[in-house]
Amino acid sequence: ATCIVFWSLYAMEPTLIVPEWAEKLIPPFMNHITHTASLPFILVDTLLTCHRAPSRKTGSIIVVAEVIFYFSIVLGVRYFNGYWIYPFLEYLSAIHLIIMFFMALVFTWLLYIVGDTMNIMLWGKQLLCLHLMK
Incomplete structure (x- = not known):
């Protein structure tokens, strides 16, 4: 992303x-x-590398939590320091910020799904990874 x-x-x-x-x-x-x-x-x-990935549900929760954490840093810098880390955010209204953050969250989650699917296509399910790790 x-x-x-x-x-x-x-x-x-x-x-x-x-x-x-x-x-x-x-x-x-x-x-x-x-x-x-x-x-x-x-x-x-x-x-x-054959990765032993968490379940999709757990992975999705982790990805969403990381994106929310990142957005909280971006918003925290604005609140405490008075400026946006990324200048383009200055031009967005509150509703546009919410929409942009939501779209970025969905985009990042979709990239996670693509990456997880690619990993499964390359390496199969987790059982193969466990076998290869022994």
């Missing part, structure tokens, strides 16, 4: 996602380390 969302917004207008003051402090290669490198590492890990 990070790779797709960050670079989509960055392609439209870099200052929507990275404030101008941060652009001066952070070298461009750091954006790639932070927002691009995760994708190939996750894909290689999925292809090379």
Whole structure:
């Protein structure tokens, strides 16, 4: 999700996602380390490692909890420091923020489902993983 969302917004207008003051402090290669490198590492890990994943229900609860935690950090920075981590949030009304957060949560959950399905297609059910781990 990070790779797709960050670079989509960055392609439209870099200052929507990275404030101008941060652009001066952070070298461009750091954006790639932070927002691009995760994708190939996750894909290689999925292809090379049989993961013993939790049930879909448990995995979904964990993903939703992580997204809510992340959003609470974003909202906390706004509340306590008076600015948005991502400048584009400044332009959204309260209802648009709620819709955007909900859509991001659903998108992240769908990516989890795709990743879990891909893992099952590559490695089969958990029993195969348990057999390979012995």
